[in-house]
Amino acid sequence: MHVGIDFTAGAWQGAGIGRYTRELISAILAQSSTIRFTLFYAAGFPGASPPPYLHEVQRLCTSHPHTRAVPIPLPPRRLTQLWHRLRLPLPIEWLTGPLDIVHAPDFVAPPTRARTLVTIHDLSYMVHPECAVPGVAAFLRDAVPRALQRADVIVADSESTRRDLHRLLNIAPERVSVVYPAVDERFRPLPPDVCEPVRQRLRLPSRFVLFVGTIEPRKNLVRLLEAFARIDPTTLPDGSGRLFLVIAGRRGWMYQPVFEAIERLSLRDRVQVLDFVADSDLPIVYNLAQVFVYPSIYEGFGLPPLEALACGTPVVTSDNSSLPEVVGNAALLAPADDIDALSDRIARLLSDGALRDRLRQAGLEQAQRFRWEASARQIIEHYHSLSTGASHEASTRAFR
Template sequence: MHIAIDYNAAVRQGGGIGRFVREITQVAAQAAPQHRFSLWYAARGLDPKSAQMQALHELQRRLPNIKPRPIPINERLLTILWQRLRMPLPVETIVGAVDVVHGTDFVLPPTKAKTLLSIHDFAYIIHPETAPPELRRYLGGVVPRNVRRADHIHVNSRATKADMERLLGTAPSKSTIVYSGSGSDFYPRPAAEIAEMRQRLGLPERYLLNVGTVQPRKNVERLIEAFGQLPAELRSQPLVIGGKRGWLAEPIYAAVQRHGLEQAVIFLDFVSDSDLPKLYSGATAMVYPSLYEGFGVPIVEAQACGTPVITSTISSLPEIAGNAALLVDPHDTAALTAALQKILTEPDVCQSLAEAGPRQAAKFTWEGTGLGVLGLYELLG
């Protein structure tokens, strides 16, 4: 069977959907050497020395059934041609005859083959205030159309499946849940590795951690407010926020000054893949009060590292965290403060969550994700 995969996110994004695409491609191609995998992507503007491109070259070197199919235009132009203008230029002109086409990032190319579409969340509808207007307009037009076109849809949680059925009227039988995962590099790191990372990044021995892009949907401003309401002696452990600056981030940074927390909140604008497991492992807790997530990978990563987790009671987050996290209403600042205080003052609670976390995280692996998606390819093909 010949499978064509939209690899654009994989060559442009380190985490998120890019990580998902890289992981499922590797697992599926390794598990099914009898199948051929063509990976198409818009090549113009890419840095050939980037970590993502180097990973693609290494994947091609190790797995002979993988063939990259670069398109000599930029991604924006490709999107305009296929999604806005709906130019009937089938993906077969790039990859040849194909049995299954996988749209990994909300959209499908023109094709006569069977199609699988991955839908990761509906944040642009459920929390429109947290997405740029141009992105809302684009997704609002293309996602419903591509969902209707797809032969089958992959969703990453029960919550995303329910959202799609409620918002777009999709039949339950048209979609299958295949959970995302975390990598094998997420496990409790030795004290020496953590100490080296702390010294290099200028972090204290203990800290609270939040991971994710600094943007309104991640609810970081409320987290800063809740942290500021802790008794002063409990704020001796700073709040470390690991993530790049996102859309509408200015009020979030301003909240630190507004609450007088300049010495108690640390922003790490970039965290490398090699440092992230150490950062989780060294944290007293990972606090993730997001307003909406299709899956919530940081929860699984932190739990796999044996780090207690505080997260939200809404969207997919209780589904992913299971009974191995403290769940709070993300709109309730006092409840979030109380959860932080519990973590900081009740060692038994921390110990219980640290022990339960790896067991919960073990349910979500990239190998399981890749094999699940491979099963959908074979079902369609």
């Protein structure tokens, strides 16, 4: 069996789908010594800067002899235009050779004669179009229905996304397989001697509430800032009167209102905005936080709350979309549009040591339910099912 995997997101994107792709494909390769893999990816124009996670492609190919890489000498945007906007019938097999299966971890698959497995992470661009980049939303509205029509297997990140596919795109639930993302083993409770050097290097405060994610409207950061501003740190048991909010994530789109809110609420001295945090530092930053808050308006899954739970950090998150599915009974929930409720939940966790301890233990247990090895096994089962059903059709399938 020969499986081609679109690794473009894994090669270029730091968070979100990029991390999902790297973690899942690494786990799949580790369990599939009898399957041949080709990782194809947009590599950028010749002579331009290489993808920031090219080393991950190289590591996977070096670690797994049954895996090779095929760089495509175009940047991701240009490749998307060729395959999905102009719809040029240039099958990926022209570059990779014959494939039995094409695995597309990022919404759409390239033209191919092979059977396809396509992952849909969320339908946020339909549920909350006001939070999406207009050009990206327009592309997904056009490309995703076509990808779903052609897909042999549709994978969703959660039951919530499976319901959205049925409700918004009329995809029969039985066509959709839920394969949960997971949390890597490096996200775990860590001792102070490991954490303190990173606190000093990143200049993190001694006591802080943490948010991790892209700075964009869907993450609901303006309401988080308003909720944080309502907490009087002098009333908290610590007694120091000092409490900070740390926002760890790159600026995405329409991020200006977040920085305007920091000024409007006079929080400049109490809010620290980090840029993207390196993967090696992220578990430590979770460990250092007193509380992790993720007030998102909508998520197809939401890795950061799960990562925080795995690190033993108490979590407050929204009660919408997939988030209750992810955190179970191990976090405090609040409506995304209720600033008072969000502020109350944060203050409760900061004030109630017994509640923090209970949620810390529940969070560690909840996180154990989501392992990349289990997710990889589900995908591998789909590979075998597709391969068994595709062998007699391979020579006659039209480009799709």
